[in-house]
Each structure stands twice: as structure tokens, then as C-alpha cells.
Amino acid sequence: MYLENFVEEVLSIPNIDKKLNSTFLERLSVSKKLLEGTSVEERSSRSPFFLNDLGVRYTVSPKEFTKWSIKDLDVDFPSTSNLEKDLEEANINLLPYVMDSSALLTGDFETIFKVVSKRESEILKFGSYNALIYSGTVAASQNSKLAYVFFSEAINRARKDNDINHVITAYHRLIITKLKRFHDLKEAQELLDELVSREIPKSSDKDLYMALYDNMLGLAIVMEPNDFSIISAKSMLINATRRINEYVAQCTDKNKKSQAERYKGQVGINLVQLELENNHYNEANRIALSNLEHVKKYSKGYAAEAYSVLAYTQFMLGEYQEALHTYQLATNAHVEVGNYDGVQASREMLINCYMKLGMKVKAKEQAQLILDKSFQHESIESKN
Numbered sequence: 001m002y003l004e005n006f007v008e009e010v011l012s013i014p015n016i017d018k019k020l021n022s023t024f025l026e027r028l029s030v031s032k033k034l035l036e037g038t039s040v041e042e043r044s045s046r047s048p049f050f051l052n053d054l055g056v057r058y059t060v061s062p063k064e065f066t067k068w069s070i071k072d073l074d075v076d077f078p079s080t081s082n083l084e085k086d087l088e089e090a091n092i093n094l095l096p097y098v099m100d101s102s103a104l105l106t107g108d109f110e111t112i113f114k115v116v117s118k119r120e121s122e123i124l125k126f127g128s129y130n131a132l133i134y135s136g137t138v139a140a141s142q143n144s145k146l147a148y149v150f151f152s153e154a155i156n157r158a159r160k161d162n163d164i165n166h167v168i169t170a171y172h173r174l175i176i177t178k179l180k181r182f183h184d185l186k187e188a189q190e191l192l193d194e195l196v197s198r199e200i201p202k203s204s205d206k207d208l209y210m211a212l213y214d215n216m217l218g219l220a221i222v223m224e225p226n227d228f229s230i231i232s233a234k235s236m237l238i239n240a241t242r243r244i245n246e247y248v249a250q251c252t253d254k255n256k257k258s259q260a261e262r263y264k265g266q267v268g269i270n271l272v273q274l275e276l277e278n279n280h281y282n283e284a285n286r287i288a289l290s291n292l293e294h295v296k297k298y299s300k301g302y303a304a305e306a307y308s309v310l311a312y313t314q315f316m317l318g319e320y321q322e323a324l325h326t327y328q329l330a331t332n333a334h335v336e337v338g339n340y341d342g343v344q345a346s347r348e349m350l351i352n353c354y355m356k357l358g359m360k361v362k363a364k365e366q367a368q369l370i371l372d373k374s375f376q377h378e379s380i381e382s383k384n
Contacts, residue, residue, distance in 0.1 A: 093128070113139060117146065218233035304339060308342065323353050327349050343375060344373075
């Protein structure tokens with residue numbers, strides 16, 4: 001298999017552990033296991049499940065991070081034609097692993113989607129639950145309503161397996177796709193009604209999933225703006241936080257409790273963004289500060305995003321020196337997880353901070369780093 005050979009070629013380079021950063025080494029190690037058909041559950045935010053958590057977004061982060069990581073090695077970036085061949089020839093049981101590693105190392109969602117489209121009937125008939133979820137995610141990222149077909153079949157498959165948590169997860173993917181990617185609000189509302197009335201009550205984790213529901217409903221409310229939409233959405237997010245707190249207080253399962261705390265961090269970030277939409281910068285800043293501390297303790301995978309939203313509130317309050325410091329921390333946090341999109345967005349805001357502070361030379365340096373598509377760490381400036 002071509003991608004397997006690429007991984008082996010890089011890992012076989014003498015002293016490779018000294019030539020590559022730990023994030024890319026982790027991705028190579030994870031990919032090696034995936035391509036051998038081994039599930040890798042213990043993955044950090046350095047090696048995210050792009051085809052599980054990506055939802056409806058398209059990102060160039062994995063492609064740019066791999067290109068940056070191998071730029072000084074005598075190794076070619078994986079070619080589209082060879083990647084396509086790997087995906088086409090993969091056994092249906094191995095396909096989700098190959099898709100996962102392909103996204104993690106190349107970010108070539110276009111090629112993955114091309115093959116998924118070719119193998120649609122086979123995936124729908126014989127593919128695993130993960131194959132269906134991954135295929136739906138890739139389709140959504142490519143603006144294809146084929147995502148609906150895959151997510152709907154994932155729901156059916158999970159029902160046959162009597163796995164209510166998988167049913168709810170597939171509903172979540174389908175609803176978010178309808179809301180964010182295609183703005184099919186009426187259909188999303190119907191699914192939300194099905195979810196809350198028929199599916200969530202069946203789960204022993206219904207309190208946690210009601211928080212998920214509140215968060216999605218808040219998003220749906222904001223997408224149909226009226227005089228009360230912001231306050232209604234805020235109420236739903238506050239309610240989601242309350243549900244998570246209650247769930248965590250009584251939950252005895254360590255993994256589920258951790259999942260809830262991580263989700264609370266994302267709800268907090270959504271609350272900040274909602275306050276920013278309403279120009280409530282002081283309140284947004286207060287929530288962002290509190291949420292950052294929570295995320296640093298329970299959900300380090302969200303730390304980069306939490307730093308970024310806090311920095312933005314500081315910038316909007318005119319606290320440019322504070323914002324500069326926090327954006328430097330945000331940049332480094334994005335660098336640590338190989339998030340190109342986050343690095344670039346943070347550097348753009350660093351330029352704004354430097355310009356506000358009259359530091360034009362520093363602003364030009366950041367502009368060059370953006371042109372270089374650099375994952376260079378930032379030297380942290382003093383707040384004073």
C-alpha cells in the first residue's frame with residue numbers, strides 16, 4: 001500500500017525522532033497502526049479524528065502541516081493518484097482506517113470523497129458504522145448532500161445494533177450538516193424533535209445528550225434571527241452547561257465524565273461567540289477567561305481555540321498588549337497540534353495587535369510567516 005510505504009519511508013530515516021516534532025511523529029505512529037487495521041483509541045489532539053469531528057468544515061491543516069514537517073526530508077508528499085488507488089483497493093473492512101490515515105496525513109478530502117462516491121453502494125451495504133460516519137463527513141466537507149444518505153444509514157445501522165449512543169451521534173452529524181452546511185432549517189428542526197422525543201430518552205447518558213441537544217437547538221435558533229434569538233440561544237447554552245454540571249456530579253464513569261467536561265469547554269466557547277455577536281465584550285471576556293481555565297484542566301484539545309476567543313475579546317476591548325500576549329499563546333497552542341488554520345488566523349490577529357501598538361516591523365515579520373506557511377513557535381512577549 002502506497003501510504004503505508006510513505007509512513008515506513010519517513011520512520012526509517014536515521015534519527016528521525018530528532019528531525020521531526022512530536023506531533024508529526026505521533027501522526028505517523030497512529031497512521032502506521034491504522035494502515036495495519038488496528039483501531040487507535042488513545043489519540044491526543046495532536047492526531048485528531050478529522051473524519052469524526054470535522055463535521056461540515058473543510059480544512060487544509062493536515063496537508064500544510066505534513067508539507068511543513070517533511071520539507072527538509074528527501075521525501076515526496078503523498079500523490080493524489082497513489083492515494084486514490086489505496087482507497088479504491090482497500091478492503092471494505094479496512095477502508096475506514098485508510099480514510100482516517102489519509103485525512104490525518106494528507107487532508108486530501110477531495111480524493112477521499114471521489115472514492116467514497118465511487119464506492120457508495122458498497123459502503124452503504126457492507127461498510128461499518130465508522131465507514132458511514134467518515135463517508136458522510138467527507139461528503140459534507142465537499143458540499144454534497146450524499147452526506148445525508150450516509151448519516152441516515154449510520155442511524156439505521158446503529159438502531160439494528162441496538163447502540164443508542166451511536167444513533168444519537170449519527171443524528172448529531174446529520175443535524176449539524178443540515179444546519180451549518182446546507183441551512184435546511186426545517187428538516188433540521190424535524191430531526192431535533194425526533195432526537196429529543198424518541199432517541200435521547202433511551203440513553204443512560206440522556207443528561208449529557210440533552211446538553212448536546214440544547215447546544216444544537218441554540219445554533220438553530222441563531223440561524224433564524226429575530227428580536228429574541230440571541231437571548232433564546234444564550235438560554236439554551238446556559239442550560240446545556242447546567243446539564244453537564246449535573247451529569248458530571250453523578251457520573252461514575254471516568255471516560256464519560258471526561259467527555260462531558262470536554263463538551264462543556266466547547267459550549268463555553270460557543271457562549272463567548274454568542275456574546276461577541278451581541279457586542280457584549282466584557283461579558284464575553286469574563287466567560288472566555290473562566291472557560292480557558294476549565295479547558296486547560298479538562299480539555300487541552302480545545303486550549304488553542306479557547307486562547308483565540310479570549311484574545312479576540314481582549315482585542316475588542318482595546319486591550320492590545322493583553323491580546324498580543326494571548327494571541328502568541330494561541331499561536332503556539334495551534335502549532336503544537338498542527339492546526340494550520342488556527343496558526344494563520346492567530347498570525348493575522350497578531351498583525352492587527354502589532355499595528356495597533358505601532359510595531360510595524362513586527363507586523364511585517366508576521367506577514368512573512370504567513371506567506372511561508374510557517375509553524376514556527378512565537379516568542380512570548382511580556383504583558384507589560
